[in-house]
Amino acid sequence: MTSAALLDRVGLRVGDLPCAIAETAFPVRVPPHYLGLIRRGDPDDPLLAQVLARGAELLDAPGTLTDPLAEAGFGMGQGILRKYRSRALLLAAGACAIHCRYCFRRHSDYGDTMLPAGAVDDALAAIAAAPEIREVILSGGDPLMLSDTRLAALLPAIAALPQVTNIRIHTRMPTTVPARVTPALCALLAGLGTPVVIVLHTNHAQELDGVVAAALADLRAAGVHLLNQSVLLRGINDTPPVAAAHARRLFACGVLPYYTHLLDPVAGAAHFDVPLAEARALEAALRADLPGYLVPRFVREVPGADSKTPIWALD
Numbered sequence: 356m357t358s359a360a361l362l363d364r365v366g367l368r369v370g371d372l373p374c375a376i377a378e379t380a381f382p383v384r385v386p387p388h389y390l391g392l393i394r395r396g397d398p399d400d401p402l403l404a405q406v407l408a409r410g411a412e413l414l415d416a417p418g419t420l421t422d423p424l425a426e427a428g429f430g431m432g433q434g435i436l437r438k439y440r441s442r443a444l445l446l447a448a449g450a451c452a453i454h455c456r457y458c459f460r461r462h463s464d465y466g467d468t469m470l471p472a473g474a475v476d477d478a479l480a481a482i483a484a485a486p487e488i489r490e491v492i493l494s495g496g497d498p499l500m501l502s503d504t505r506l507a508a509l510l511p512a513i514a515a516l517p518q519v520t521n522i523r524i525h526t527r528m529p530t531t532v533p534a535r536v537t538p539a540l541c542a543l544l545a546g547l548g549t550p551v552v553i554v555l556h557t558n559h560a561q562e563l564d565g566v567v568a569a570a571l572a573d574l575r576a577a578g579v580h581l582l583n584q585s586v587l588l589r590g591i592n593d594t595p596p597v598a599a600a601h602a603r604r605l606f607a608c609g610v611l612p613y614y615t616h617l618l619d620p621v622a623g624a625a626h627f628d629v630p631l632a633e634a635r636a637l638e639a640a641l642r643a644d645l646p647g648y649l650v651p652r653f654v655r656e657v658p659g660a661d662s663k664t665p666i667w668a669l670d
């Protein structure tokens with residue numbers, strides 16, 4: 356889909372926006388359910404802003420990079436990253452159902468970095484040889500883009516690794532394509548015998564409609580622990596009322612807020628950036644308004660650090 360076609364689908368014209376649109380090498384992609392959640396005729400819609408390619412993406416912003424987290428330096432083998440001592444990340448899929456304009460992997464060549472089906476055994480052998488790895492995280496792309504057949508081969512093999520105590524899946528699929536949460540997927544997750552954590556990615560309460568809530572209820576009924584991570588985005592979720600409403604809606608859907616990430620300095624997304632001082636003020640406002648368990652940890656990923664860095668520890 357082009358940016359112009361997306362605008363047309365939500366009842367807008369280019370002249371309705373306060374900015375230009377763009378067509379870039381990272382194409383616009385919006386699944387039908389998510390498209391239906393965008394308010395027609397609203398140029399400021401917070402969901403539209405996450406998926407519409409704006410002219411600002413083409414600007415050369417100082418300090419931005421194509422691999423802002425230096426992931427190329429953390430490979431354990433093709434398709435495996437080890438950023439932290441006790442966790443390994445499998446880049447299980449090379450595609451997503453939605454293209455988030457601020458994605459830190461928007462410049463990734465998944466053909467070179469993702470885990471090919473034929474390399475799964477080698478990847479699991481590498482993890483088995485590192486007994487301090489206790490958790491395997493499926494990432495991508497979006498790992499729920501894999502078919503149930505692929506998942507039914509991969510997940511039990513991970514669960515069978517003796518040192519793995521839990522499996523984590525990072526995905527936007529349950530909230531952007533809720534139909535992906537099928538009875539077969541739930542049965543697969545429920546039958547693994549190893550606890551499964553799904554870390555969703557939503558940024559605004561508007562993404563959590565009744566259809567999504569029902570899909571999340573199915574995952575919970577399958578015994579899955581649900582957490583959410585967000586990216587702090589200029590004009591989308593950077594005010595206390597919006598962020599607090601998001602946290603409350605997550606809880607109503609059985610999801611705990613986990614992380615709010617400061618934007619990674621990825622080329623093409625600088626217009627989403629929220630300065631550190633504003634992030635700190637937002638976190639403080641949420642602490643004053645919400646119970647502690649609904650306040651996400653505000654963090655930045657610093658390449659080479661032992662863990663995510665809380666924003667109070669940043670310079």
Ligand code: SF4
Pocket residue numbers: 450451452453454455458459460461495496497527556
């Ligand atoms: S779903 Fe995740 S990996 Fe895919 S474009 Fe969005 S942020 Fe990036």
